[in-house]
Amino acid sequence: MNADAQKKAAAEAAIAHLPRNGVIGVGTGSTVNYFIDALAPLRDQIPAAVSSSEASTERLKRIGITVEDLNSVAEIKVYVDGADEINKYLQMIKGGGGALTREKIIAAVSKQFICIADQSKLVGTLGEFPLPVEVIPMARSYVARQLVKLGGRPVYREGVVTDNGNVILDVHGLRIDEPLTLEEKLNNIVGVVTNGLFAHRAADLLLLGGPEGVQEMRRA
Numbered sequence: 001m002n003a004d005a006q007k008k009a010a011a012e013a014a015i016a017h018l019p020r021n022g023v024i025g026v027g028t029g030s031t032v033n034y035f036i037d038a039l040a041p042l043r044d045q046i047p048a049a050v051s052s053s054e055a056s057t058e059r060l061k062r063i064g065i066t067v068e069d070l071n072s073v074a075e076i077k078v079y080v081d082g083a084d085e086i087n088k089y090l091q092m093i094k095g096g097g098g099a100l101t102r103e104k105i106i107a108a109v110s111k112q113f114i115c116i117a118d119q120s121k122l123v124g125t126l127g128e129f130p131l132p133v134e135v136i137p138m139a140r141s142y143v144a145r146q147l148v149k150l151g152g153r154p155v156y157r158e159g160v161v162t163d164n165g166n167v168i169l170d171v172h173g174l175r176i177d178e179p180l181t182l183e184e185k186l187n188n189i190v191g192v193v194t195n196g197l198f199a200h201r202a203a204d205l206l207l208l209g210g211p212e213g214v215q216e217m218r219r220a
């Protein structure tokens with residue numbers, strides 16, 4: 001199975017973990033696109049979804065699933081999303097597609113976070129994938145200087161404006177030995193809206209597609 005087939009298999013495996021009746025949270029990215037496609041036959045059993053991006057909202061609506069504003073939803077039982085990197089503690093780097101802020105908000109609200117990914121995403125130490133940081137535009141240079149002080153090499157993602165009207169700095173060269181601490185430090189930089197480290201709100205279950213099929217991993 002190639003990476004795409006592994007993503008599809010992981011995405012389809014998530015269907016069995018959905019609540020019988022209840023609003024679901026839907027993330028963003030190529031793996032989630034397979035998940036949305038797999039939701040199509042279930043559209044009548046899903047009362048509504050909360051979506052983490054305009055792209056996923058459009059795809060959900062196209063298959064006939066109602067998309068609700070998070071403010072009108074009392075509870076999200078399950079949130080399904082991909083990752084750019086994930087470790088055995090199910091801490092992740094996310095935001096390769098720029099949707100990190102809404103993803104972090106929905107993940108915080110949801111009772112269960114199911115990560116769907118292909119095998120290449122599982123790493124020993126987070127940080128080889130450049131860490132996305134969403135920044136208020138006027139603070140971009142200031143935040144970049146603070147990121148350099150933390151040992152990173154921030155690169156402005158040119159031409160990208162997030163769904164929230166902000167910009168993204170991708171931080172290269174960070175070896176993330178202490179994800180919890182780094183997540184807090186990044187949050188403390190004025191001008192940072194969100195960073196793509198999901199350490200405090202890690203996933204609860206990883207469905208990992210591999211050559212032999214889909215493996216279920218819970219937090220170590």
Ligand SMILES: O=C[C@H](O)[C@H](O)[C@H](O)COP(=O)(O)O
Nearest residue numbers: 029030031082095097098099
């Ligand atoms: O902003 C994008 C999200 O965090 C995605 O979940 C992440 O980039 C993984 O995307 P993909 O499933 O395309 O590898």
